[in-house]
Amino acid sequence: MVQASIITIGDELLIGQTIDTNSAFIAQELNKLGIWVKRRIAIGDKREDILDALETESKECNIVIITGGLGPTADDITKPTLCEFFDAKIVVDEGALENVKNIFIRINRPLIERNLKQAEVPDKCTVLPNLRGTAPGMWFEKEGVVYASLPGVPHEMEGLMLNSVLPKLKEHFQMPAIVHKTLFTAGKGESEIAELLIEFENKLPEYIKLAYLPSFGMVKLRLTGKSNDQIQLEQEVSVFVNELKSIVSEWLVADEDISLQEALHQLLKQMNKTIATAESCTGGYIAHLITSVPGSSSVFNGGVVSYANEAKEAILGVQKATLEQFGAVSEQTVIEMSKGVLQKIKTTYGLATSGIMGPDGGTPEKPVGTVWIAVTNGVQTKTQKFQFRFDRKRNIQLAANAALNMMRLFILTGN
Amino acid sequence: MVQASIITIGDELLIGQTIDTNSAFIAQELNKLGIWVKRRIAIGDKREDILDALETESKECNIVIITGGLGPTADDITKPTLCEFFDAKIVVDEGALENVKNIFIRINRPLIERNLKQAEVPDKCTVLPNLRGTAPGMWFEKEGVVYASLPGVPHEMEGLMLNSVLPKLKEHFQMPAIVHKTLFTAGKGESEIAELLIEFENKLPEYIKLAYLPSFGMVKLRLTGKSNDQIQLEQEVSVFVNELKSIVSEWLVADEDISLQEALHQLLKQMNKTIATAESCTGGYIAHLITSVPGSSSVFNGGVVSYANEAKEAILGVQKATLEQFGAVSEQTVIEMSKGVLQKIKTTYGLATSGIMGPDGGTPEKPVGTVWIAVTNGVQTKTQKFQFRFDRKRNIQLAANAALNMMRLFILTGN
Numbered sequence: 057m058v059q060a061s062i063i064t065i066g067d068e069l070l071i072g073q074t075i076d077t078n079s080a081f082i083a084q085e086l087n088k089l090g091i092w093v094k095r096r097i098a099i100g101d102k103r104e105d106i107l108d109a110l111e112t113e114s115k116e117c118n119i120v121i122i123t124g125g126l127g128p129t130a131d132d133i134t135k136p137t138l139c140e141f142f143d144a145k146i147v148v149d150e151g152a153l154e155n156v157k158n159i160f161i162r163i164n165r166p167l168i169e170r171n172l173k174q175a176e177v178p179d180k181c182t183v184l185p186n187l188r189g190t191a192p193g194m195w196f197e198k199e200g201v202v203y204a205s206l207p208g209v210p211h212e213m214e215g216l217m218l219n220s221v222l223p224k225l226k227e228h229f230q231m232p233a234i235v236h237k238t239l240f241t242a243g244k245g246e247s248e249i250a251e252l253l254i255e256f257e258n259k260l261p262e263y264i265k266l267a268y269l270p271s272f273g274m275v276k277l278r279l280t281g282k283s284n285d286q287i288q289l290e291q292e293v294s295v296f297v298n299e300l301k302s303i304v305s306e307w308l309v310a311d312e313d314i315s316l317q318e319a320l321h322q323l324l325k326q327m328n329k330t331i332a333t334a335e336s337c338t339g340g341y342i343a344h345l346i347t348s349v350p351g352s353s354s355v356f357n358g359g360v361v362s363y364a365n366e367a368k369e370a371i372l373g374v375q376k377a378t379l380e381q382f383g384a385v386s387e388q389t390v391i392e393m394s395k396g397v398l399q400k401i402k403t404t405y406g407l408a409t410s411g412i413m414g415p416d417g418g419t420p421e422k423p424v425g426t427v428w429i430a431v432t433n434g435v436q437t438k439t440q441k442f443q444f445r446f447d448r449k450r451n452i453q454l455a456a457n458a459a460l461n462m463m464r465l466f467i468l469t470g471n
Numbered sequence: 472m473v474q475a476s477i478i479t480i481g482d483e484l485l486i487g488q489t490i491d492t493n494s495a496f497i498a499q500e501l502n503k504l505g506i507w508v509k510r511r512i513a514i515g516d517k518r519e520d521i522l523d524a525l526e527t528e529s530k531e532c533n534i535v536i537i538t539g540g541l542g543p544t545a546d547d548i549t550k551p552t553l554c555e556f557f558d559a560k561i562v563v564d565e566g567a568l569e570n571v572k573n574i575f576i577r578i579n580r581p582l583i584e585r586n587l588k589q590a591e592v593p594d595k596c597t598v599l600p601n602l603r604g605t606a607p608g609m610w611f612e613k614e615g616v617v618y619a620s621l622p623g624v625p626h627e628m629e630g631l632m633l634n635s636v637l638p639k640l641k642e643h644f645q646m647p648a649i650v651h652k653t654l655f656t657a658g659k660g661e662s663e664i665a666e667l668l669i670e671f672e673n674k675l676p677e678y679i680k681l682a683y684l685p686s687f688g689m690v691k692l693r694l695t696g697k698s699n700d701q702i703q704l705e706q707e708v709s710v711f712v713n714e715l716k717s718i719v720s721e722w723l724v725a726d727e728d729i730s731l732q733e734a735l736h737q738l739l740k741q742m743n744k745t746i747a748t749a750e751s752c753t754g755g756y757i758a759h760l761i762t763s764v765p766g767s768s769s770v771f772n773g774g775v776v777s778y779a780n781e782a783k784e785a786i787l788g789v790q791k792a793t794l795e796q797f798g799a800v801s802e803q804t805v806i807e808m809s810k811g812v813l814q815k816i817k818t819t820y821g822l823a824t825s826g827i828m829g830p831d832g833g834t835p836e837k838p839v840g841t842v843w844i845a846v847t848n849g850v851q852t853k854t855q856k857f858q859f860r861f862d863r864k865r866n867i868q869l870a871a872n873a874a875l876n877m878m879r880l881f882i883l884t885g886n
Contacts, residue, residue, distance in 0.1 A: 067682060068682060068684060069494075069495075069498070069511065070498055070507070070508040070509070070510075070511065071498060071499065071502045071508070071682065071693075071695075072494070072495040072496060072497070072498030072499030072500075072502060072508075073495075073499070073682070073684045073691075073693070074495065074684070075490065075491075075492050075495045076490075076491055076494070076495070076511075077490050079484075079487070079491070079513070080484075080487040080488075080489065080490045080491070081487060082487070083484070083485055083486060083487030084486065084487030084488070085487075086487075087486045087487060092485070093485040093486070093487075094485070094514075094515070094520070095485075095512060095513065095514055095520070096484065096485065096491075096512065096513035096514075097510060097511065097512045097513075098494070098510065098511035098512075099509075099510055099511075100509070105509070105510070162860075163860075165660065165663070166663075168662065168663075168666055170662050170665065170666065171662060211861055211862065211865060245580065247583065247585050247586060248580070248581075248583075250585065251583055251585065267482060267483065267486065267488070269483060269488045269489070276488075278486075278488070280486075333755075333776070335755075339758055339759055339761070339762025339763070339767070340748075340750075340755030340756070340757070340758030340759040340762065340774060340776065341755070341759040341762075342755070343750075343754055343755030343758075343759075343776040344754055344755040344756040344758075344759045346754070347754025347755065347756075347776070347778065348754070348863070348864065348867070350829070350830055350831065350863055351831065352754070352778075353778055353779065356778055357778055357779040357781065357782055358775070358776050358777050358778040358779055358781075358782030358786070359755060359775075359776040359778075360773070360774075360775055360776070360786070361748070361755065361758040361762070361773050361774040361775070361776070362773050363758075363762065363767075363768055363771055363772055363773040363774075364768065364772040364773055364816075366772065366816070366817065367747075367772055367773030367816050370815060370816065370817075371773070371775070371786060371815060371816070400785060400786060401779075401781070401782050401785065401786070402781065402785075414765070415765055416765065416766065445577075445578075446626055447626065448763070448765055449763065450626060452762075452763070
């Protein structure tokens with residue numbers, strides 16, 4: 057089968073200043089085409105290491121995707137090294153030059169020598185136009201192996217992958233049929249789900265694999281089938297998907313690979329309902345997740361981040377007495393918050409969170425990680441207490457997901 | 472010098488479902504000790520690939536850090552393969568077993584066979600206790616090379632690195648003196664800054680390097696010096712840092728490696744001032760950034776996510792006439808939003824955003840990426856219009872950073 061290797065170049069990856077999101081995107085897209093990524097490797101801006109990586113990766117793979125080392129301040133090492141590897145020489149590409157000039161006219165910034173150099177490419181490559189930036193992509197072929205060199209800026213790399221590299225790969229290689237199906241569950245742990253699936257996993261044929269993808273209280277179950285008969289494979293996979301669905305039905309959020317906020321968005325949209333948020337401990341993160349979905353204005357009217365008690369009283373009308381008697385982190389307070397926001401921002405549903413995320417602020421009765429969540433439609437209100445045990449960042453993410461899932465279940469079942 | 476390689480194991484990395492944040496954390500921590508990460512490599516749960524990686528990486532490096540492949544549902548391949556590589560056999564570690572049992576008592580979930588297996592380790596390793604999870608860390612030494620195998624869960628891996636691996640590495644190796652200094656700038660492009668620093672860079676001695684770390688409208692400039700004379704190196708670096716400071720002073724946010732929200736947090740805390748946010752297009756992301764800083768309740772009282780116009784009127788008291796005449800995305804509206812939130816949530820400063828993040832909602836007059844931002848202290852108000860040109864996610868991040876930086880400058884200079 058067609059195998060690929062991803063080489064990311066840049067000292068910033070080796071000093072850990074940059075988190076490599078490019079490899080994940082590239083791997084996902086190659087995977088969708090049925091191309092298996094055998095290895096991912098990150099190296100510095102160093103001639104020997106780049107040559108060594110190109111040498112070794114091309115031995116075992118049909119495709120080598122290279123990102124990074126092409127920015128205006130990248131040590132100008134990648135292009136000369138590519139010239140060395142492909143026995144080429146640097147030339148100016150007119151199309152790329154035009155592109156650089158146009159971009160600087162558009163953003164109306166001074167065009168300097170450093171930027172013009174971005175239009176230079178090895179003469180052995182096919183230039184892949186970069187519609188989102190100044191550094192062009194480059195496509196090479198050598199001894200049956202295909203190489204694509206792309207800039208490291210994620211936004212630009214993604215455009216080049218989608219517009220140029222993937223279409224060219226489809227032309228160039230004979231791919232097997234591949235079928236991916238993802239079931240999205242929430243509320244049950246990875247190992248507990250795995251226990252339920254032992255029998256199911258044993259029944260899977262060798263060419264259909266199950267992957268567990270856990271994150272923050274959710275587990276995605278992904279079936280991947282590979283064969284040469286697309287139609288038959290799709291039928292087979294769908295049979296297993298249906299069996300899998302019935303096993304995890306109790307925790308099933310969606311039968312596609314979407315986010316929890318996207319699932320909630322779809323649900324609200326279908327039912328033509330709206331939601332408002334009242335956040336204390338999650339500090340606006342839930343509103344951010346909801347509004348990160350394009351078109352969210354059709355289901356989300358707004359929210360309040362009532363961090364201080366004064367804000368809870370002034371905007372949400374939480375009773376001073378409630379705060380004094382039960383405290384900000386209490387069932388009574390989140391109930392009043394959820395009803396308060398519903399009343400203030402006229403929506404179908406209201407959601408409220410209050411907790412202690414740490415590192416400080418915990419007490420013996422209410423340790424760090426204690427979170428109260430309420431969801432309401434104005435008539436019924438459901439509350440739940442959670443106890444998370446991680447750091448601030450992770451507690452916020454877990455609380456947000458717990459709240460979104462509570463809201464989802466409340467809309468579906470009224471409970 | 473001491474060189475390290477990071478091997479991350481797991482098919483989820485090769486299908487791109489997981490973004491590898493572990494490598495960045497590990498690289499940063501090793502770097503602080505003066506250990507240079509030569510390569511990072513990601514491979515699947517496959518015996519041959521794991522053996523091959525251990526073989527090749529150990530040839531060129533003194534340290535090999537391995538993460539992943541140790542979860543309850545990880546194909547049980549990593550431990551047997553480590554046994555093979557180190558010529559060891561699997562034994563149950565009593566300490567690790569105790570730890571597993573205690574965790575399941577604490578979270579009060581059923582303890583199953585699958586979890587108990589996590590206490591099994593190769594008999595040739597030193598067990599590194601995992602205080603944050605069930606899978607123990609493992610330390611090996613073979614032919615002068617040190618190996619540490621850690622679970623892939625970031626929170627657990629980080630604990631093991633900080634508590635066990637780094638201290639043991641410090642004991643084990645003779646490190647050179649290393650000095651890092653980061654200057655944090657905002658508001659000027661990477662290549663423009665690079666132009667200003669050509670002379671400066673040429674003056675740097677071979678053993679002091681400058682790295683550019685751009686992200687979302689900010690550029691961090693990092694000087695790294697390595698030598699055997701700590702005191703002399705620190706003096707030298709500080710001389711260059713001061714020169715660098717004076718060159719970029721106009722855009723300097725902080726002389727340490729912190730986030731923009733941390734810089735704003737520190738500033739507000741020093742001046743004993745507070746802030747409130749009124750967000751439309753950024754949808755709560757600014758509030759989230761501010762509240763992601765521990766102790767943020769001392770400077771942040773709360774905020775409003777006034778996504779719908781009704782919310783802008785109902786909570787922030789924006790005039791219907793203003794919205795009708797100038798629209799939600801206008802200077803007049805963000806001014807009223809910023810003053811409204813200040814008046815509603817009694818704080819020193821108010822910040823407001825309104826814009827079109829895309830993909831839809833743009834018009835010829837107000838294309839996608841148009842964002843108005845206002846900052847106010849109730850008396851003076853400053854506004855600015857931005858035009859971003861990226862996707863929804865990136866536009867939100869850029870708008871949030873622009874707003875935080877505008878607030879910071881307004882507090883500092885009143886403008």
